Amino acid sequence: MPEDKFVPPAGAFTRSVPIRFSHCDAAGIVYFPHYFDMFNGLIEDWYKDELGYDYATLIMGGRVGFPFVHIECDFKIPSKMGEIIDLTLLVARVGRSSLSIAIVCHRDGLIRLRARMITAMMSLETRQPVPLPQDLRAAIEAYQARTGNYAVP
Amino acid sequence: MPEDKFVPPAGAFTRSVPIRFSHCDAAGIVYFPHYFDMFNGLIEDWYKDELGYDYATLIMGGRVGFPFVHIECDFKIPSKMGEIIDLTLLVARVGRSSLSIAIVCHRDGLIRLRARMITAMMSLETRQPVPLPQDLRAAIEAYQARTGNYAVP
Amino acid sequence: MPEDKFVPPAGAFTRSVPIRFSHCDAAGIVYFPHYFDMFNGLIEDWYKDELGYDYATLIMGGRVGFPFVHIECDFKIPSKMGEIIDLTLLVARVGRSSLSIAIVCHRDGLIRLRARMITAMMSLETRQPVPLPQDLRAAIEAYQARTGNYAVP
Amino acid sequence: MPEDKFVPPAGAFTRSVPIRFSHCDAAGIVYFPHYFDMFNGLIEDWYKDELGYDYATLIMGGRVGFPFVHIECDFKIPSKMGEIIDLTLLVARVGRSSLSIAIVCHRDGLIRLRARMITAMMSLETRQPVPLPQDLRAAIEAYQARTGNYAVP
Numbered sequence: 321m322p323e324d325k326f327v328p329p330a331g332a333f334t335r336s337v338p339i340r341f342s343h344c345d346a347a348g349i350v351y352f353p354h355y356f357d358m359f360n361g362l363i364e365d366w367y368k369d370e371l372g373y374d375y376a377t378l379i380m381g382g383r384v385g386f387p388f389v390h391i392e393c394d395f396k397i398p399s400k401m402g403e404i405i406d407l408t409l410l411v412a413r414v415g416r417s418s419l420s421i422a423i424v425c426h427r428d429g430l431i432r433l434r435a436r437m438i439t440a441m442m443s444l445e446t447r448q449p450v451p452l453p454q455d456l457r458a459a460i461e462a463y464q465a466r467t468g469n470y471a472v473p
Numbered sequence: 474m475p476e477d478k479f480v481p482p483a484g485a486f487t488r489s490v491p492i493r494f495s496h497c498d499a500a501g502i503v504y505f506p507h508y509f510d511m512f513n514g515l516i517e518d519w520y521k522d523e524l525g526y527d528y529a530t531l532i533m534g535g536r537v538g539f540p541f542v543h544i545e546c547d548f549k550i551p552s553k554m555g556e557i558i559d560l561t562l563l564v565a566r567v568g569r570s571s572l573s574i575a576i577v578c579h580r581d582g583l584i585r586l587r588a589r590m591i592t593a594m595m596s597l598e599t600r601q602p603v604p605l606p607q608d609l610r611a612a613i614e615a616y617q618a619r620t621g622n623y624a625v626p
Numbered sequence: 627m628p629e630d631k632f633v634p635p636a637g638a639f640t641r642s643v644p645i646r647f648s649h650c651d652a653a654g655i656v657y658f659p660h661y662f663d664m665f666n667g668l669i670e671d672w673y674k675d676e677l678g679y680d681y682a683t684l685i686m687g688g689r690v691g692f693p694f695v696h697i698e699c700d701f702k703i704p705s706k707m708g709e710i711i712d713l714t715l716l717v718a719r720v721g722r723s724s725l726s727i728a729i730v731c732h733r734d735g736l737i738r739l740r741a742r743m744i745t746a747m748m749s750l751e752t753r754q755p756v757p758l759p760q761d762l763r764a765a766i767e768a769y770q771a772r773t774g775n776y777a778v779p
Numbered sequence: 780m781p782e783d784k785f786v787p788p789a790g791a792f793t794r795s796v797p798i799r800f801s802h803c804d805a806a807g808i809v810y811f812p813h814y815f816d817m818f819n820g821l822i823e824d825w826y827k828d829e830l831g832y833d834y835a836t837l838i839m840g841g842r843v844g845f846p847f848v849h850i851e852c853d854f855k856i857p858s859k860m861g862e863i864i865d866l867t868l869l870v871a872r873v874g875r876s877s878l879s880i881a882i883v884c885h886r887d888g889l890i891r892l893r894a895r896m897i898t899a900m901m902s903l904e905t906r907q908p909v910p911l912p913q914d915l916r917a918a919i920e921a922y923q924a925r926t927g928n929y930a931v932p
Binding site for chain 3: 499500502504505506507509510513532538540541542543544545546547548551597600
């Protein structure tokens, strides 16, 4: 399959996002930092709707955060106001306290952009990594088993 | 009905918005400029889903804009990460080229915040007001007739 | 003086803001929620540079917030990418726990937009208003005395 | 020099950015998409103040854009409300129509985060890459010669 085509694996978590007036720059295409905001929203929804974890409760109650430690993103096709794009989240690797995911933004079977994002669970008090809770890890690994191990090219 | 209660009129255009991590400030409540971004999104959706006008086409094709000329907003109850709030759009007055709307943000029958926003259709070339197209005006007036004339207190 | 002209009173707190690519919409003018973000930044700078209060310390240390309870804004002249606009902060009224300010955005002596914003000091724990600390109130009143009492038309 | 230390080369373009209330999330640290917005602002300022090109004129007049095609970012130390961080722009490589830059965000000699960003000059009409204008290329290469060739580790 050529690099620019994409069909989400069965069971993959996908959400559609309408490209709004507020996302677009003077050229009428998405201003790129908004993509990262969309990605963060997708991750929130994945925690809640797919893994069964309320992100707000995790963050506000547990005094932990999920800061990103590394992000890579390839932008292939710009998106215009009025379009609807699909964002699919796949898991690349689960570490002790870190999680490496891929987010593929696509439409009509073509990749618009693709990101690899590594996040680490961290104590908000000590700013040190903390191990992923066992049940959260199990939920993520089950999702990964269902949808396959995705390696960003 | 006390000022802080709100039940949307039958047929009113309402959209739910989840309060995301990205909306919230260091106190865990919505940073207020994000509300105005939500309002703009609601208006886009209202044009498209209720009135049958594609906002992107109107803006990009017709070379007109809908800048706001006046905004008033009362903030009553803060919204926290993880909550879902409802935004209802009502029409207060339709002028020759201007449109006065109310947006009520509510949850569980209580007003969270309420805005009055006056917009004017304007040529992007001349920066002068242009009359609302007759069919768009008719669609707005029909919506207003269905949902009642809303006066922000 | 006609309503659309503006000369800041002597001693008024003014900051210049360059209109960036990221502020602008598909029409090349400022997307309006960004103005409210600029206003919040101006208020932060005013607390720090004019009143001698560190906003971050006030917020993070004192467990108080300054939520807005009412905002009104008149938009007169749009601002384009590459322009530099001036924002001036004036005090309209100091209450027990509330503060009413005006922010005038201007360039070349003409008002671009003008806002009236009422904020209240509030406990982040109880969500109830708390009286402004006496020394902060004194600093605000001294600023008001220096720059005059500004009534938004 | 250990990887986490950074001293800008002589003549490097650096701008300071205060971390504002609006940049911070519920944990009181910068919400990461705001960094990308800061980076875009830095690039604008670099074009204008260092290279002598007005970004707005380039974009609005010339009908070209500078979309990013690839971004990589390592986040090392979070930044808190009230801090001031320094952003330094260095050039890694100048291609025919592409430009690879590094942005190092640092404070007190330590790297907070570091990005590699590849942008390409593109026609807004055809969406195809266009060669960098000769004088712009010369200005960029002169900057690179002054400040050294920076390779992101």
